[in-house]
Amino acid sequence: MQQRTLDPILYRPPAPIPCKPLRGLRLLRIFWSRNVLDLIPEELFNTPIQRIPAIRRPCYLVNSPDLANQVLIEMRMSFPKSYVMVDTLMPVVGESTMTTSGSTWDEQREMIAPASSHVSVRAAYAHVEAACNEFLSYLDGVAESGKSICLRDEMDQLTADIIFRSIFSHPMDNLRGRRVFELARQYQTVTSSWVRKTVLRGTSDKPKWPMPKEAQLLRDEIRRLLSELVDEYTADRFGQHDDLCQRLLDARHPQSGLPFNRGQLVDHIATFCLAGHQTTSSALTWAFFILSQRPDYTEHIRRETDEVTSGENLDYTHVSRLVFTRNIFREALRLYPPIAFISRMATEETMLGGQKIPRGALIIISPWVVHRHRAYWNHPDYFDPDRFERDDDPMPGAYMPFGVGPRVCTGASLAMVEGTAMLAGLSRHFTFKAEAPEKVFPEVAITLRPQSEIMCTLTKRDHMAR
Ligand code: HEM
Secondary structure (H helix, E strand, O other), rough: OOOOOOOOOEEEEOOOOOOOOOOOHHHHHHHOOOOOHOOOOOOHHOOOOOOOOOOOOOOOOOOOOHHHHHHHHHHHHHHHOHHHHHHHHHHHOOOOOOOOHHHHHHHHHHHHHHHHOOOHHHHHHHHHHHHHHHHHHHHHHHHOOOOOHHHHHHHHHHHHHHHHHOOOOOOOOOOOHHHHHHHHHHHHHHHHHHHHHHHHOOOOOOOOOOHHHHHHHHHHHHHHHHHHHHHHHHHEEEEEEHHHHHHHHHHHOOOOOOOOHHHHHHHHHHHHHHHHHHHHHHHHHHHHHHHHHHHHHHHHHHHHEEEEEEEEOOOHHHOOHHHHHHHHHHHHHHOOOOOEEEEEEEOOEEEEEEEEOOOOOOEOHHHHOOOOOOOOOOOOOOEEEHHHOOOOOOOOOOOOOOHHHHHOOHHHHHHHHHHHHHHHHHOOOOOEEEOOOOOOOOEEEOOOEEEOOOEEEEEEEEEEEO
């Protein structure tokens, strides 16, 4: 690819410097104690496919868009979701689109399609707006007090509230929502060491070590709370609404015409809560951190938002016209993809990119690596929101924060609207200033997140419409 000259004002946000190739026991020791992102050598950012050494199970990192398409689209029947992710998620989300394969997945995907449609996203916007307004009132108080906020915790609360309202048409705090998300966070923490162990020691057979007992207790509690919420909803105690729960209740099996039963409803709602919360929170955390380092981008967002809304409240029709703001969110998703690793498993021996892939091999497609690949992007480590407006960048297929192919994220449209609206809605009123930005570093823990808290102070802009 022809490299463009580097624009001197481009910003390079924090990321580990690629390391020297690590092999054998050294890699094994480090794997347990350090951030996986620290272990990616420079060569991986240059190759289309590479075997990862020192993992007992054969494991390949697939870095080229062509090969990713083969795994995720053309040969997807030979590469179903790996049991590492399925076994981690299934206790909480049951048999839902995130965990099923084959005809069950086909039928489920068809049944939940109306919940991810354009109409559904439009209906959800009212909840995005309501949650944003409540959050702005809360930030007013924070700004007046002069206290700092923890960016990630605040984004976690905001995005949890948005997805909860989008499902049940009710604020998270008025029901048992906050508890569900707290437990889900604990579940991820408790299971993360199990995931590492499974990846590192696993063979092509299922692992023999059970999930930690604590994870089982958390799973039981999450499912109990969600079942109660579904029961109350179906007993019509929340009234009639146009929301995700109603769309799931209206869904019918393509052949039998039957609706989801109670357990299946809980499965899909748990999926939306898990998949639609920390992902969006992670993306917004990184986007606001970047804005805190680049006040000129915040000014640009404000100008654009004021122009598009003519100073009025931001509504759904405005969001698609916020081109620069959306590009900030897209570029944050490129440099900090919330799902940094997508995994699949080879169910049969096959050839991929000239390499023989044995049955049982783990295939990892990493948006983190592909999005920073030296062959596909101009100045890949730099934050350049305008790259999406040029035709030299990005290389087709090299942008995959929501995955690729039939299993692409069902919440991508909602996430894009939510992310763009939050960047515009919050930047319009507040300037975020990160304390100790030099200490900010990314790490992978299911989703990509800052290694330590990003504390921010807020300055309020002059009063204006919401
Ligand atoms: C910025 C936010 C988000 C990001 C970066 C993201 C990313 C992803 C990725 C990479 C996948 C594919 C995983 C794979 O192929 O193994 C996925 C799947 C999925 N996502 Fe998202 N997601 C986001 C938000 C959401 C939201 C808001 C929802 C729901 C409201 C959602 C629901 C799902 C579901 C149900 C799947 C499974 C799809 C299937 O396998 O058929 N996601 N997401």
